[in-house]
Amino acid sequence: MCVRILLVCVLALSACDVGRASATVRAVAVGVPSLAPFFDESKGLGQDARVPSRGAGGGLQRGDSPGLYGGSRKPRICDVDKLEDFLTDPANERKADVWAQVLGIGRDGIPDYLDRLTPVLLRHDTLVRNHDYKKEKAVPFDSLLQAGIAILVDTQGQPAVKCSCGNPLRPFEGDKSRISVKFEHGNDKWKGYDVASAVVVRPAPRKLERLALVDVEEPERGIDRPVGTTGEDDKGFDASERRAVPEVVGATVGEAVARLTEQGLAVRYGGEGQPPDGAVVTGADPAAGSRLAFGEYVTLTAAEEEDAEASRTSGPPDLPTPSQSKPEEGPTEPSGGSGSTSSVTTSSPPPTSEQPPTSEQPPTSEQPPTSEPPPTSEKPPPPTTSSAPPPTVSSLPPPPSTTPPTTTAPPPTTATTTTATTTATATATSTADESPPPPPPPSESPGTGAST
Numbered sequence: 042m043c044v045r046i047l048l049v050c051v052l053a054l055s056a057c058d059v060g061r062a063s064a065t066v067r068a069v070a071v072g073v074p075s076l077a078p079f080f081d082e083s084k085g086l087g088q089d090a091r092v093p094s095r096g097a098g099g100g101l102q103r104g105d106s107p108g109l110y111g112g113s114r115k116p117r118i119c120d121v122d123k124l125e126d127f128l129t130d131p132a133n134e135r136k137a138d139v140w141a142q143v144l145g146i147g148r149d150g151i152p153d154y155l156d157r158l159t160p161v162l163l164r165h166d167t168l169v170r171n172h173d174y175k176k177e178k179a180v181p182f183d184s185l186l187q188a189g190i191a192i193l194v195d196t197q198g199q200p201a202v203k204c205s206c207g208n209p210l211r212p213f214e215g216d217k218s219r220i221s222v223k224f225e226h227g228n229d230k231w232k233g234y235d236v237a238s239a240v241v242v243r244p245a246p247r248k249l250e251r252l253a254l255v256d257v258e259e260p261e262r263g264i265d266r267p268v269g270t271t272g273e274d275d276k277g278f279d280a281s282e283r284r285a286v287p288e289v290v291g292a293t294v295g296e297a298v299a300r301l302t303e304q305g306l307a308v309r310y311g312g313e314g315q316p317p318d319g320a321v322v323t324g325a326d327p328a329a330g331s332r333l334a335f336g337e338y339v340t341l342t343a344a345e346e347e348d349a350e351a352s353r354t355s356g357p358p359d360l361p362t363p364s365q366s367k368p369e370e371g372p373t374e375p376s377g378g379s380g381s382t383s384s385v386t387t388s389s390p391p392p393t394s395e396q397p398p399t400s401e402q403p404p405t406s407e408q409p410p411t412s413e414p415p416p417t418s419e420k421p422p423p424p425t426t427s428s429a430p431p432p433t434v435s436s437l438p439p440p441p442s443t444t445p446p447t448t449t450a451p452p453p454t455t456a457t458t459t460t461a462t463t464t465a466t467a468t469a470t471s472t473a474d475e476s477p478p479p480p481p482p483p484s485e486s487p488g489t490g491a492s493t
């Protein structure tokens with residue numbers, strides 16, 4: 042019975058786990074029209090290309106990653122002018138309002154926004170937040186765009202529009218490790234498909250001036266495309282030229298990515314997810330000095346920067362040093378052996394000057410004044426009144442400055458501090474008055490007699 046219950050629980054937990062992992066993502070293949078596009082795809086707004094998906098480099102990529110996107114010498118892979126004409130046509134006002142709302146702009150800002158977009162071709166199967174247009178509303182859904190699809194990217198390299206249908210795109214925010222890609226409506230599984238190699242694009246840390254692309258028809262040729270242009274101002278460069286991997290071990294992830302990007306090399310990460318920019322790079326593969334072609338990957342491994350936190354925690358220990366400077370104000374504190382007790386004794390001397398010393402002396406005789414002798418400069422009176430402590434005090438050389446050491450030699454009583462002598466004489470006279478006739482043992486009363 043117990044085994045059966047346990048089995049049911051295990052199955053229930055596994056079912057829940059499967060439920061969490063089955064977030065559906067719709068596959069979108071090259072050349073397949075959307076079911077509910079914002080714009081009629083027969084208008085020829087964009088032209089996809091047949092591009093083999095790069096099998097490596099899956100995971101998070103920044104919008105300025107070298108070779109992330111591709112280009113072509115063919116003009117008008119994305120007809121931005123035609124898209125603008127459609128959106129500014131009064132007949133399409135409702136669609137334009139919804140389209141602009143998805144992208145976080147106003148309808149009046151559409152022309153300026155389009156002027157800042159750049160047409161590119163995907164070189165990776167890329168996860169995005171897509172949007173259909175149904176019943177005059179934008180319907181969001183997660184989709185996996187096949188490599189070769191033409192898109193427009195914004196000034197930080199973030200996918201913004203799918204060219205062929207004009208659908209607005211936003212960043213994919215789901216868990217890439219917990220998705221289930223659904224192939225349907227003519228979007229058959231394409232050759233080379235591997236969900237593990239899918240890419241999620243994050244915006245570059247700053248606005249870009251140019252994008253470094255790879256010619257999808259001639260991979261050894263690079264394309265330097267100014268942001269906001271459609272290919273008329275492209276400049277070619279040799280993408281096959283080997284470039285050295287810079288030294289990045291010991292740098293932060295943010296610094297390492299900047300160095301590699303400047304060198305024309307892409308980045309991927311070992312382990313799960315992308316480490317924070319402040320994490321310290323502990324390894325790079327290939328190592329520094331290796332030579333790679335444009336857009337090839339360097340895998341970074343990183344560890345959290347705990348040294349910074351350690352340095353912060355090490356700060357407080359230095360704070361006690363300023364507190365130790367306080368003894369200069371009150372020399373009575375350093376004289377005490379134990380910090381806490383000395384602080385107490387320093388606060389007690391003022392009351393002793395009033396009257397408590399005489400009333401408190403009996404209790405001090407009960408408690409061994411051995412703990413009090415160290416603060417001789419502060420609280421000598423209590424030790425002097427006690428008759429029993431002398432033997433214990435005599436064992437400590439420093440205390441002789443106090444009145445109790447008079448058992449070892451009468452003269453030291455004169456060496457006691459003025460405050461001690463005044464209190465000692467007062468207490469001595471009181472003790473003398475109490476027992477003058479009977480001569481007490483030499484170990485107890487002589488000390489008091491000598492003091493009188």
